[in-house]
Amino acid sequence: MTGPILSVRDLRVHFPVHVRGGLFGRRVPLKAVDGVSFDLTPGETLGIVGESGCGKSTLGRAVLQLIEPTAGDVIWLGQGIAGLNARAMRPRRREMQIIFQDPLASLDPRMTVGQVVGEPLRTFNPGMPREELRGRVKDMLAKVGLSPQMINRYPHEFSGGQCQRIGVARAMVLHPKLIVCDEPVSALDVSIQGQIINLLMELQAEFGMSLIFISHNLAVVRHISHRIMVLYLGRVMEIADRDTLYRAPRHPYSKALISAVPIPDPDLERAKQRIVLAGDLPSPLAPPSGCVFRTRCPLAVERCAVETPELEDAGAGQQVACHRWRE
Amino acid sequence: MMMVHLTRDSDALAGLVEVKGRSLWQDALTRLLRNRAAVASMVVLGIIAAMAILAPWLSPHPYDEIYWDRIQMPPDFANAHWFGTDGNGRDLFVRTLYGARVSLMVGILATGVSLIIGVSYGATAGFFGGRIDNVMMRFVDIMYSLPFMFFVILLMVIFGRNIWLIFIALGAVEWLTMARIVRGQTLSVKRREFIEAAHAAGVGNFTIIFRHIIPNVLGPVIVYMTLTIPQVILTESFLSFLGLGVQEPLTSWGVLISEGARVMEGAAWMLIFPAGSLAVTLFCFNFVGDGLRDALDPKDR
Ligand code: SF4
Numbered sequence: 272m273t274g275p276i277l278s279v280r281d282l283r284v285h286f287p288v289h290v291r292g293g294l295f296g297r298r299v300p301l302k303a304v305d306g307v308s309f310d311l312t313p314g315e316t317l318g319i320v321g322e323s324g325c326g327k328s329t330l331g332r333a334v335l336q337l338i339e340p341t342a343g344d345v346i347w348l349g350q351g352i353a354g355l356n357a358r359a360m361r362p363r364r365r366e367m368q369i370i371f372q373d374p375l376a377s378l379d380p381r382m383t384v385g386q387v388v389g390e391p392l393r394t395f396n397p398g399m400p401r402e403e404l405r406g407r408v409k410d411m412l413a414k415v416g417l418s419p420q421m422i423n424r425y426p427h428e429f430s431g432g433q434c435q436r437i438g439v440a441r442a443m444v445l446h447p448k449l450i451v452c453d454e455p456v457s458a459l460d461v462s463i464q465g466q467i468i469n470l471l472m473e474l475q476a477e478f479g480m481s482l483i484f485i486s487h488n489l490a491v492v493r494h495i496s497h498r499i500m501v502l503y504l505g506r507v508m509e510i511a512d513r514d515t516l517y518r519a520p521r522h523p524y525s526k527a528l529i530s531a532v533p534i535p536d537p538d539l540e541r542a543k544q545r546i547v548l549a550g551d552l553p554s555p556l557a558p559p560s561g562c563v564f565r566t567r568c569p570l571a572v573e574r575c576a577v578e579t580p581e582l583e584d585a586g587a588g589q590q591v592a593c594h595r596w597r598e
Numbered sequence: 599m600m601m602v603h604l605t606r607d608s609d610a611l612a613g614l615v616e617v618k619g620r621s622l623w624q625d626a627l628t629r630l631l632r633n634r635a636a637v638a639s640m641v642v643l644g645i646i647a648a649m650a651i652l653a654p655w656l657s658p659h660p661y662d663e664i665y666w667d668r669i670q671m672p673p674d675f676a677n678a679h680w681f682g683t684d685g686n687g688r689d690l691f692v693r694t695l696y697g698a699r700v701s702l703m704v705g706i707l708a709t710g711v712s713l714i715i716g717v718s719y720g721a722t723a724g725f726f727g728g729r730i731d732n733v734m735m736r737f738v739d740i741m742y743s744l745p746f747m748f749f750v751i752l753l754m755v756i757f758g759r760n761i762w763l764i765f766i767a768l769g770a771v772e773w774l775t776m777a778r779i780v781r782g783q784t785l786s787v788k789r790r791e792f793i794e795a796a797h798a799a800g801v802g803n804f805t806i807i808f809r810h811i812i813p814n815v816l817g818p819v820i821v822y823m824t825l826t827i828p829q830v831i832l833t834e835s836f837l838s839f840l841g842l843g844v845q846e847p848l849t850s851w852g853v854l855i856s857e858g859a860r861v862m863e864g865a866a867w868m869l870i871f872p873a874g875s876l877a878v879t880l881f882c883f884n885f886v887g888d889g890l891r892d893a894l895d896p897k898d899r
Contacts, residue, residue, distance in 0.1 A: 335798060368799070379796075379810050381623075381810075394799055394801050422616055425621055441795065
């Protein structure tokens with residue numbers, strides 16, 4: 272395997288939040304992402320799963336420097352890009368793109384499809400002749416399964432799935448090396464979800480870009496990802512290859528998540544044990560001490576409240592942050 | 599909405615014609631044209647504007663000619679004084695049309711000034727946010743708190759009475775509200791995902807403002823603009839009423855109304871015609887504004 276195109280090291284994104292209390296209130300950091308590290312190799316898809324509010328969207332945006340990280344490094348092709356200003360970041364944007372959750376909201380309602388998809392091209396090739404630009408946009412539209420003659424239509428004239436195809440076309444038009452997909456299918460009908468996932472996989476096979484695929488839907492993530500990272504309250508609970516994670520999850524949180532995924536086979540489905548997590552997600556403003564998962568963990572012991580578990584190697588590329596993973 | 603069957607075969611489609619899309623502006627225009635009150639108002643406004651422009655050809659009398667033998671006469675069709683004459687023996691019909699010229703021009707130009715300043719200022723403040731926004735909007739607050747009349751009188755005293763000064767003074771005040779409206783709209787638009795998409799595509803900040811933000815805040819701006827024009831016309835009339843408006847023999851509706859009000863008993867026509875024209879114009883602008891608001895309402899999309 273070649274070296275990683277992207278390395279994230281101990282990335283932290285903290286938002287100062289004003290809370291009431293006392294005479295003037297005080298500022299408390301909301302630790303949306305708290306010490307996340309991972310590598311991404313070319314052509315690989317990393318799935319990021321977790322409940323809503325676990326910081327997965329923030330993580331995706333921090334990697335792209337759409338949100339400035341508070342601390343930590345993002346190394347893109349060997350160069351640190353964390354905290355670069357907009358101008359220094361610009362040339363790199365050509366190679367890293369994003370697909371959003373809400374397909375319609377991510378398209379400017381006043382622009383035609385051609386303008387939307389052509390915008391990145393126009394930005395990076397200011398001198399490109401109009402005809403060539405339109406030609407490339409049309410090619411891209413055809414690639415994402417839209418008919419090129421739709422180029423003059425407006426986003427509101429398309430269905431949700433078609434809008435998401437337009438979003439994919441915009442992200443792909445510069446042939447980037449990385450696309451962050453932020454819940455790209457969770458706003459779509461189930462029947463459409465599969466089409467978009469397959470489209471992304473086909474494009475990946477053709478163009479070889481890496482994907483960071485963020486979702487709360489484990490079935491979807493399983494289908495597309497090579498490796499999967501499980502996040503909880505901004506911290507990594509477990510990272511493993513897809514098959515390892517689904518076959519032998521080590522972290523109690525991963526186990527609970529995976530046990531909740533329906534199995535197509537009814538016999539297995541009936542036989543399987545569902546682990547139901549007690550309680551709600553704690554407030555990210557006041558995360559539990561020690562292991563952040565301990566308030567809901569069925570295996571929690573005293574040590575978990577005192578000592579924060581580090582990510583430990585469990586062999587075969589699997590890493591787990593739990594004091595009791597061996598048991 | 600037409601659903602298109604998806605196909606990955608681009609060659610088969612390449613030969614087909616491009617389908618024209620319907621932009622949101624076209625949709626809004628269709629809705630506006632369906633609104634009878636708004637369309638009628640636009641027609642009336644068009645007629646008033648055309649009459650104001652064509653004033654010298656619509657009446658045999660020049661606007662500043664004094665007929666010593668026909669002072670303050672009621673409408674008199676024999677001499678083509680359709681609205682009568684004023685206290686100086688000038689034809690009121692022509693003067694009302696000339697007044698329309700000044701009033702409409704003040705309304706449109708001052709609104710135009712306020713539009714250009716207000717939109718760029720408000721969009722910039724709202725887009726950058728934070729400290730820039732704070733400083734820019736505090737400046738607007740300070741401008742707001744200055745007593746407007748005092749400001750205008752001061753300008754008049756320093757530079758003398760001048761129609762351009764009125765434009766500037768009115769525009770300088772009206773842009774404040776425009777800037778606030780645009781800033782508020784910008785704050786909500788900039789949180790939408792397509793702005794983030796533009797950032798992710800490496801589009802520069804000012805390009806984002808002009809390419810993405812402003813077209814998307816234009817709806818409320820246009821509505822507010824149609825409501826600003828009558829407001830400016832009213833303010834100008836008010837200034838003229840106080841004797842701070844345009845100078846004789848030029849006139850505006852405000853000047854005519856103020857003269858008419860003085861002789862209300864006995865020469866009611868001198869008040870009724872200019873005041874009626876003003877009222878009709880204001881009504882029409884408000885109907886058009888209402889129609890636009892309905893047509894551009896995002897809830898209908
Ligand atoms: S460290 Fe303790 S609380 Fe955290 S997951 Fe492991 S057993 Fe549960």
